[in-house]
Amino acid sequence: MKRSLILSLSAPVVFILSACAPEHATVSPVQTQAVATSVNTQLSHTDWPKNEWWKAYNDPQLDSLVAKALNDAPDMQIARQRITLAEAQAKAAMAADGPQIDFSADAERQKMSAEGLMGPFAITDPAAGTTGPWYTNGTFGLTAGWDLDLWGKNRDQVEARIGKVNAQKAELEQTRQLLASSVARLYWDWQTQAAVGDVLAEIKREQENIIHADRELYQHGITSSVEGVETDINASKTDEQLAEVNGKMKAVEARLAALTQSPTMKLSRHALPATEASLPTTLGYELLARRPDLQEAHWYIEASMSDVEAARAAFYPDINLMAFLQQDALHLSDLFRSSAQQMGVTAGLTLPIFDSGRLNANLDIAQAQNNLSVANYNKAVVDAVNQVARTASEVETLTAKNQQQQQVEKDAARVVALAQARFSAGIIAGSRVSEAKIPALKEHIAGIMLKGQYVDATLQLTSALGGGYHHG
Structure with a gap:
């Protein structure tokens, strides 16, 4: 008896499921590649460190x-x-998954x-209560409905929306990192050019000392006018370099003003950061999990997977419950009587x-979208690995x-010190000291440029690692 009862109850369910539209999706899933599977992106967006890495430079102007x-x-x-x-x-998807109660009223x-x-x-x-042919029909009451969502279609749609919210939060973090990196790179480029400009001004002063000494020798008939021509040409080249540096600084100021929405840009000088002896030892895949763009790609995969499940659940039957409690009457005077009540x-x-x-x-659309999300994630991981490897190699090269x-600068400084000692002993003229200083100052410019390139490379590596390799 019990067995026959179970069979009788299960028969309608079997019939319902077998009568559903047949599922025959044509799009095959795409798997994450080997490199991508090495990156654990399960780090929640709330667990990201407060990566305000720019504050490590201890520069209030940059912070501002x-x-x-x-x-x-x-x-x-x-x-x-x-x-x-x-x-x-x-929120709209969540609201659609719950029961709904509406109040309505109309008169016709x-x-x-x-x-x-x-x-x-x-x-x-x-006698029959009719006063035809015109009537004013009135109705008001409550109507309730609830989609039971037995197969989880609505719940999957909610999960997809939540995944997209998390993806947008990751995109905000990525935008934040890119903006901070752009501002920092421009700022230190300006400081590099400013430092180069200061040294060029020193070179210009030394060149003017040599020119002044050459003119005095010429006026006393000791040398010919031809001997000072080369120094004059070099001084003109220095003026060109100074003009180029000033132009670069103004261009950087304009770009910073655009990024910060500031009408004017007044920057003060700050020494370039010192170069570190070596990179941190932990430049592994685990740090890539802190890249916002990878988190964004990961959440889009999660959202698209939920969309696929929702598309599959649509093949199964929907069961809805509805109820109503109303007052209905052909005469408005009877609308509020208990006899006008109806429910169901x-x-x-x-x-x-x-x-x-x-x-x-x-279903094919949802699966294709999921495949696209997986493919984008695979590409993002490969690009991230290549970017980290490239920038880390560049930082190491620039460190060396x-x-x-x-x-080289120390050796050039010894040459200057020797010339200064000879001048102090009265062996050579002061212009010879200036001639010894100019090569040393040019080497100093080369050092400033290398240090600026190093700072820029470390900023790129910081961005490649999603906000800084200094995080513990």
């Missing part, structure tokens, strides 16, 4: 520029509004047809059987070059 860019830049405003939109869409003035179903109401019969409960089932391939097309250049 970055803060202003992050607060006022249009890119940040766009990213914040995308988050707001994604959160609103997620209508003329009854004497030849239709309501024909008796088209005549005037006081409805259980509805919607079973897709034949839809001309719409459900399968939607800076160390070698420091030795």
Whole structure:
């Protein structure tokens, strides 16, 4: 008896499921590649460190520029509004998954047809309560509905929306990192050019000393006018270099003003950061998990997977519960009587059987979107690995070059010290000291440029690692 009861109850369920539209998706899933699987992106966006790496430079001027860019830049405003939109869409999806209760009220003035179903109401019969043919029908009451979502379609759609919210938050973090990196790179480029300009001004002064000494020798008939021509040409070249440096500084100031939404830009000098002896030893895949762009790509995969599950759940029947409690009357004077009350409960089932391939097309679209998200993630990881390897190699190379250049500058300084000692002993003229200083100052410029390149490379590596390799 029990067995026959179970069979009788399960038979309708089996029939319902077997009668569903057949699923035959044509798009095959794409898997993450070997390099991508090495990166663990399960780090929640709330666990990202407060990577304000620019504060490690201890430069309040840089801190102020970055803060202003992050607060006022249009890119940040766009990213914040995308988050707001994604959160609103997620709330809408959540609301659609719960029960709904509506209140409605309407009044309708209508003329009854004497030849239709309501024909008796088209005549005037006081005994029957009819005053036809015109009537004012009134209705008001509550209506409730609830999609039971037995197969999780609505829940999967909610998960997809939540995944997109997290992806937009990651995009905001990526925008933040790119803006901070751009401001910092421009700022230290300006400081590099300013330092080069100071040394060029020193070279110009030494060249003027040599020119002045040559003119005095010529005036006393000791040398010819031809001997000072080369120094004059070099001085003109120095003027050109100074003009080029000033032009670069103004261009950087204009770009910083645009990034920070500042009408004017007045920067003060700050010494370039010192070069470190070596890179941190932990430049592994685990740090890539802190890259916002990889987090964004990961969350888009999660969202698209939920969309695929929702598309699959659409093949199964929907079961809806509805109920109503209303007052309805053909005469408004009777609308509030207890006899005008009506109520009911409805259980509805919607079973897709034949839809001309719409459900399968939607499933293929969802699967293709998921494949695209996986492919984008694979590419993002490969690009990230290559970027880190390239920038780390560049930092190492520039570190070695800076160390070698420091030795060159020390050797050039010894030449200057020797010339200074000979001048103090009265062996050579003061112009010879200036001639010894100029090569040393040019080597100093080369050192400044190398240090500026090193700082820029470390900033690129910081960005490649999603906000700084100094995080513990």
